[in-house]
Amino acid sequence: MSLIRNSEIESIQGNEGTSIKQFFHPHNTLEGIGYSLAQFTLEPEKKSKLHKMKSSEIYYILEGKANLRIDDSTMELGKDDSAYVPPNAKQSIENIGDDNLRFLCIVEPAWKAEDEIILE
Structure with missing residues (x-):
C-alpha cells in the first residue's frame, strides 16, 4: 500500500507558472502503477502554455473556474467538473475566476518530460 499525504508533498513550479504536487507516479509507488496523478494550482488570470502530450489526460476541477x-x-469548467484530453491534442488551461484554480490531472501512461511538447 502507498499512502501520500498532501501536507507532506513539496510543490514544484511548472513550466507554465503552475504550482504542482505530484501524488502518484510509477517512480514513487511500490505497486508499479502505469499512470500519474498530480494536483495543480493556477493563480487568477494565469494560463498554462499551449502544449501537447503523447499521453491521455483527465482534468478534475477541485475549486475555481x-x-x-x-x-x-x-469549454468552461467549474468545481467537480472533469474533462478528457486525448493523446497529442493541443491543450491549455486558463484560470477565469477570482480565486486560485486547483485541479487534479491523471496522465496515462504516466507523465514524462520527453512526452510533452510546448507549442508557444
Whole structure:
C-alpha cells in the first residue's frame, strides 16, 4: 500500500507558472502503477502554455473556474467538473475566476518530460 499525504508533498513550479504536487507516479509507488496523478494550482488570470502530450489526460476541477482548450474547442469548467484530453491534442488551461484554480490531472501512461511538447 502507498499512502501520500498532501501536507507532506513539496510543490514544484511548472513550466507554465503552475504550482504542482505530484501524488502518484510509477517512480514513487511500490505497486508499479502505469499512470500519474498530480494536483495543480493556477493563480487568477494565469494560463498554462499551449502544449501537447503523447499521453491521455483527465482534468478534475477541485475549486475555481477554468477555460480548457482542447485543439480548436474551449469549454468552461467549474468545481467537480472533469474533462478528457486525448493523446497529442493541443491543450491549455486558463484560470477565469477570482480565486486560485486547483485541479487534479491523471496522465496515462504516466507523465514524462520527453512526452510533452510546448507549442508557444
